[in-house]
Amino acid sequence: MGSGYMAPILAELAGMRPRAAHTVESLCSSGTNAIVSGYAHVASGLADVVLVSGAEIRDTPGRILWWDDSRGQFKHPVYWASLLTSGYKRAFGVSDDDLAVVPTRAYANAGSNPDALRPEAAPTVEDVAGSRRLTGDLRLLDCSRPCTGGASILITSEDVAGRYTDDPVLIAGIGQSVTSAGFAKHPELSRIVSARMACRDALRMAGSRNGGAGGATLSMSDVDVAEIHDAFSVCEPMILEALGMAEPGRGAAVSRELYETASRRVNPRGGLIGSGHPLGATGLAQAAEVARQLWRQARGRQADNPEVGLVHNMAAAGTSSTALVMVR
Amino acid sequence: MNPVLSEFEQAIGRGLFRVPECIECGAAVWPPSEFCSVCLGGVRLGTRYGDGDGKMLRGRIVECSMEIPAGRLAGGSAKSPFFCLVAFECGIRLIARFVAPTPPAPGDLVALSSCGMSPNGSGYAFEVSTPDAPEDPAGPANM
Numbered sequence: 001m002g003s004g005y006m007a008p009i010l011a012e013l014a015g016m017r018p019r020a021a022h023t024v025e026s027l028c029s030s031g032t033n034a035i036v037s038g039y040a041h042v043a044s045g046l047a048d049v050v051l052v053s054g055a056e057i058r059d060t061p062g063r064i065l066w067w068d069d070s071r072g073q074f075k076h077p078v079y080w081a082s083l084l085t086s087g088y089k090r091a092f093g094v095s096d097d098d099l100a101v102v103p104t105r106a107y108a109n110a111g112s113n114p115d116a117l118r119p120e121a122a123p124t125v126e127d128v129a130g131s132r133r134l135t136g137d138l139r140l141l142d143c144s145r146p147c148t149g150g151a152s153i154l155i156t157s158e159d160v161a162g163r164y165t166d167d168p169v170l171i172a173g174i175g176q177s178v179t180s181a182g183f184a185k186h187p188e189l190s191r192i193v194s195a196r197m198a199c200r201d202a203l204r205m206a207g208s209r210n211g212g213a214g215g216a217t218l219s220m221s222d223v224d225v226a227e228i229h230d231a232f233s234v235c236e237p238m239i240l241e242a243l244g245m246a247e248p249g250r251g252a253a254v255s256r257e258l259y260e261t262a263s264r265r266v267n268p269r270g271g272l273i274g275s276g277h278p279l280g281a282t283g284l285a286q287a288a289e290v291a292r293q294l295w296r297q298a299r300g301r302q303a304d305n306p307e308v309g310l311v312h313n314m315a316a317a318g319t320s321s322t323a324l325v326m327v328r
Numbered sequence: 329m330n331p332v333l334s335e336f337e338q339a340i341g342r343g344l345f346r347v348p349e350c351i352e353c354g355a356a357v358w359p360p361s362e363f364c365s366v367c368l369g370g371v372r373l374g375t376r377y378g379d380g381d382g383k384m385l386r387g388r389i390v391e392c393s394m395e396i397p398a399g400r401l402a403g404g405s406a407k408s409p410f411f412c413l414v415a416f417e418c419g420i421r422l423i424a425r426f427v428a429p430t431p432p433a434p435g436d437l438v439a440l441s442s443c444g445m446s447p448n449g450s451g452y453a454f455e456v457s458t459p460d461a462p463e464d465p466a467g468p469a470n471m
Contacts, residue, residue: 066451069359073446073453074411074423082393083413083423090391090434136394136409182359184413184421189391 027315031283032322055150056278070184080317081232085137087189092249100128101259102233110270112300117276142233149278151285173206173325192318195242206325224306227286230271283313330362346373356419385440387416424454
């Protein structure tokens with residue numbers, strides 16, 4: 001939230017006296033990285049119960065990576081998003097019209113999410129196509145919106161989970177990947193490499209925990225519901241490809257299939273575009289949604305009988321990603 | 329501020345681009361830093377571009393797009409709407425404004441035509457354009 005000492009401040013405001021309280025900052029993936037920190041505390045035995053909270057205010061200065069001087073005067077996220085969009089469209093022959101289904105489905109899904117920051121009427125494909133041009137490759141409705149928001153989850157050891165619920169959700173896999181900090185060092189502008197690495201590792205960890213041995217892994221075909229980081233329209237097909245839900249270059253076609261079938265398998269709450277993107281809260285809101293989905297409590301937007309869920313959260317143009325696999 | 333960064337910014341404030349390079353391994357260090365990201369060696373400022381001696385920092389466009397309208401997010405206007413990621417022959421990659429009569433395209437040869445501190449306080453500002461001089465027969469390497 002741009003304020004120092006936030007975790008102890010939050011603890012005091014909530015009337016808590018935890019043994020430890022610290023803040024995790026990692027731009028847009030602060031939420032999932034805080035979950036990883038909480039998980040590590042529990043797994044190491046440093047804590048039995050960890051409250052992980054993320055919050056953001058609409059006009060936060062934290063959404064621009066001022067350190068990255070390789071962006072020159074083009075530091076606002078719409079510039080990297082435009083270059084990724086341009087690179088993706090050129091590499092795979094994808095059009096602006098192909099990408100317009102992403103926000104259209106996102107807003108449609110957000111319509112059944114009471115926590116979403118959404119317009120009264122979901123925009124149509126034509127509305128997206130006709131929305132104000134920000135750049136040659138980006139329209140207003142292609143962009144998630146920074147907003148005020150918050151989300152929290154409680155992480156406990158398996159031993160004490162029964163104090164809080166009879167039906168815990170297990171964090172079965174965690175994957176993280178950093179390819180660089182600066183956008184200019186992005187390995188490829190048509191792929192998000194960190195997403196592929198993080199999700200692969202999370203699925204591998206979940207698979208081995210699930211009884212497999214010797215490198216057993218889960219695959220995306222085992223994942224029933226996924227929350228992915230669609231900060232801009234192009235991110236959805238790029239991440240679908242990174243996760244293995246689409247072959248390279250087929251992500252936009254899979255996005256269209258998701259749109260045409262009104263699928264709830266990916267971003268049922270509306271994603272970042274449909275729900276809003278309060279940076280520090282986003283990863284936590286994604287994880288909370290997957291938990292609701294696994295509990296079958298996502299009223300009006302419930303995916304079909306999910307048993308395994310995945311969260312993908314990224315930062316700074318996809319130069320880093322964090323993924324979680326969650327099971328009931 | 330570390331001395332390398334201070335010296336780099338003094339130069340760029342005068343329109344000079346000096347390539348930060350490792351004293352030990354020779355790698356370009358970008359964005360400028362006190363230590364080399366390859367070998368952690370010390371860094372010095374090497375070749376100067378922009379002081380009128382004809383030396384050109386050349387590169388090729390990796391990807392490009394355009395602002396509508398130009399300069400909108402900076403709260404003003406700009407002389408060209410085009411911006412692009414450029415891979416320079418010295419190993420540095422950065423986003424620059426493209427200033428030329430024709431639109432840019434990936435793969436186009438460009439040269440750094442100006443640099444300075446951004447008037448809106450967002451850090452450095454770079455411009456590239458189509459070079460006047462014919463391309464070096466050896467061509468930019470390692471892009």
